[in-house]
Amino acid sequence: MTSIPHETPGEPNPLNALTLDLLRRRTSMKWRTHPSDVLPLWVAEMDVPLAEPVVRAVTRALTLGDTGYPSGTAYARALAEFAAKRWGWDGLAVERTAIVPDVMLGVVEMLKLVTAPGDAVVVNPPVYPPFFAFVAHMDRRIAEAPLGADGRLDLDVLEQAYRRAVAGGGRAAHLLCSPHNPTGTVHTARELAAVAALADRYGVRVVADEIHAPLAAPDGDFVPYLAVPGAQNGLSLMSASKGWNLAGLKAALAIAGPDAAADLARMPEEVGHGPSHVGVLAHTAALSEGTAWLDALLAGLDDNRRLLTALLAEHLPGVGYRPGGATYLAWLDCRALGLGDDPAAVFLERGRVALSPGPDFGTGGAGHVRLNLATSPEILTEGVRRMARAAVR
Numbered sequence: 001m002t003s004i005p006h007e008t009p010g011e012p013n014p015l016n017a018l019t020l021d022l023l024r025r026r027t028s029m030k031w032r033t034h035p036s037d038v039l040p041l042w043v044a045e046m047d048v049p050l051a052e053p054v055v056r057a058v059t060r061a062l063t064l065g066d067t068g069y070p071s072g073t074a075y076a077r078a079l080a081e082f083a084a085k086r087w088g089w090d091g092l093a094v095e096r097t098a099i100v101p102d103v104m105l106g107v108v109e110m111l112k113l114v115t116a117p118g119d120a121v122v123v124n125p126p127v128y129p130p131f132f133a134f135v136a137h138m139d140r141r142i143a144e145a146p147l148g149a150d151g152r153l154d155l156d157v158l159e160q161a162y163r164r165a166v167a168g169g170g171r172a173a174h175l176l177c178s179p180h181n182p183t184g185t186v187h188t189a190r191e192l193a194a195v196a197a198l199a200d201r202y203g204v205r206v207v208a209d210e211i212h213a214p215l216a217a218p219d220g221d222f223v224p225y226l227a228v229p230g231a232q233n234g235l236s237l238m239s240a241s242k243g244w245n246l247a248g249l250k251a252a253l254a255i256a257g258p259d260a261a262a263d264l265a266r267m268p269e270e271v272g273h274g275p276s277h278v279g280v281l282a283h284t285a286a287l288s289e290g291t292a293w294l295d296a297l298l299a300g301l302d303d304n305r306r307l308l309t310a311l312l313a314e315h316l317p318g319v320g321y322r323p324g325g326a327t328y329l330a331w332l333d334c335r336a337l338g339l340g341d342d343p344a345a346v347f348l349e350r351g352r353v354a355l356s357p358g359p360d361f362g363t364g365g366a367g368h369v370r371l372n373l374a375t376s377p378e379i380l381t382e383g384v385r386r387m388a389r390a391a392v393r
Contacts (some may be wrong), residue, residue, distance in 0.1 A: 013300035014048040015376055023047050028248065041383045042211045042344075042354045044181075046245040046328060046374035048297065053289035054244060055193050057281045070099055070277040072333050077289040078240060078255055080129045086214070086291075089227045096256040096269055101274035103211045103252045104130055106237040107175065108138060108234070110254060113263045114205040114235070115140055115173050120165035122204065124153060124176040125362030128181040129207075130361060143172070151183045151322060151331075155194050162202040167243055174199060177210045178225055179216060182361055182370040186216055186322015189223045192196050196230030205260075206234045211252075214243030214294060216326040217302055226257045234260035242327075243294055244286040249279035297374075301328050302358070304373045311381060315388035328374035334358075335367035337391050344369045351390030353383050 013167060030045040061067060083089045100106035112119060117139040123131050125146050134143055139224055145161035148154040157173075165172035176195065179186045199206050208225035216222035226236050239252035252275070256264035269357040286294075305323040312319050320333030332355075332381075334343040344357040347369065358368030373380055 004393035008291035011296040013303070014051075014293065014297050015046075015304065015374065017049050017298040018047055018376070020376075020379060028083075033369045035088050037352050038348065039353045039379065039383050039386060041372045041375065041380075042356045042370070044242060044329065044372060045201065046297075047376060047379065048245055048374070050246075051244055051286060051290040053285040053293075054246070054282045057285035058249070058272050058278055060280050061278050062188040066277070066281075068277055070251070070271060070280045073097070073363055075099060075251065075280050075284045075287075078284045079171075079240075079253055080115075080288040082214075083224065083290070087222055087224060087227070089224050091227055092224075092255060095238075096258070096261050096264060098238070098254045098264055098278060099272050099275050099280065100252050100254050101252050101271070102289055103209055103237045103242065104134055105271075105274065106252050107209055108134055108209045109267055110235045110237065110263075111135070111138060111140065114207070115171045116282070118208050119170045120172045122158070122160075122161045122165055122172065122250055122335075123362070124177065124180070126182060126208070126255060126358065126368065127177050127361055129360040129362075131175055131177070140295070140297045144363055147180070147185075151180075151185050153191050153195065155191070155198065158195065159198050159202075162198055162204050165204065166202050171205070172206055172245060173205045176206055176225060179212045179294075179324070180206050181212060181220065181327060182329050182356070183322070184327040184329055184331065186222055186325035188221075189228055192223055192225055193228040193230060196225075196228055196234070199234075201232055206231065208234060208236045210236050210238050211242050214240060214327060215239065215298070217298060217300070217324075218324075222326060226255060233263075234256045235260050235263065240283040240286040240290075243297075244283075244291045245289055246279065246282055246286065249273040249276055251279035251283045297343040301374065304328075304375075304377065305330070307377055307380060308384070310374055313383040315384055318389060328372060330371040330373050332369050332371055332392075333367065339367075339391065341366040343367065347387050347390050351386035353390070355387075 080092040120143040320338035356370035358365035
């Protein structure tokens with residue numbers, strides 16, 4: 001599989017478009033959870049205007065009163081075309097897809113198809129906190145296979161976790177975060193093929209959360225899990241949500257490998273009634289017409305990663321940061337600052353800057369924070385300066 005290079009951005013950097021005053025008029029979680037003197041660099045919302053094709057699609061729907069129930073396969077076809085062009089993957093079969101309300105609810109439905117209450121679900125901490133909460137709510141048990149010290153999958157540790165997960169005779173699944181949140185790690189084709197081989201050996205079903213896939217950096221070389229040899233019975237969840245900032249317009253796609261089509265067919269019909277029809281239209285427009293906007297965003301995120309590296313070197317040289325190949329999230333090791341297990345609490349109280357607490361991400365999260373760098377260079381700079389002032393008190 002050969003990925004196609006990203007196009008040269010034909011639009012201005014959307015991260016530079018909005019002022020702090022304009023952003024504070026938003027009423028979403030990012031801007032309403034904390035008091036107005038707090039600079040929010042935490043939850044995964046981007047400080048950008050929407051791509052024009054998305055605005056047109058939503059406006060057209062509202063003008064027509066086209067706000068009924070979702071129908072058809074346009075979303076899946078748009079994703080298949082995007083995947084073929086962006087990642088060189090032509091294996092996304094529209095007939096093996098299903099619309100789901102969002103990625104995490106889709107994850108729940110996929111895990112229900114391949115596991116039962118009491119079964120184990122393997123995760124790779126530090127990892128997206130809802131993984132723990134949703135798995136527990138389903139009456140499944142977590143089996144941890146922590147990332148290695150290099151932030152990558154540790155295949156020996158993963159094999160041990162698989163062995164423990166199936167030891168009692170039950171079924172097991174691996175909830176794979178790809179690209180990885182919070183580290184931004186992009187798993188290689190070799191790593192993913194090794195995961196598929198281990199999963200086949202131990203009878204573990206892989207469910208891949210690939211919501212951050214469109215946000216792979218130009219040199220990130222993202223590989224869909226279902227594209228690697230041995231992944232035929234895998235399941236994937238994808239969405240335009242993170243790439244185009246559409247979390248409030250609910251819609252995602254569940255995708256089955258060839259040997260998992262029968263599993264996906266067993267998903268209850270009512271699950272497909274949960275997505276927003278307007279959301280489906282927005283996501284379809286993003287994937288089919290919004291690539292120039294996305295390329296401009298990716299270039300801006302790359303600039304912000306370099307800026308963050310320089311800011312930390314100047315103001316917080318004790319903080320460890322390894323720029324990821326995808327996402328707009330930065331995983332910062334603050335243990336050398338002596339701020340305890342939850343530095344985010346200190347940064348919030350002393351510096352009035354909100355970051356995601358590392359302990360929420362499970363094993364390996366203590367002493368860390370997750371910073372959302374999908375904002376303007378000015379806001380990012382002010383955020384790091386606030387962190388630095390908080391760290392020296």
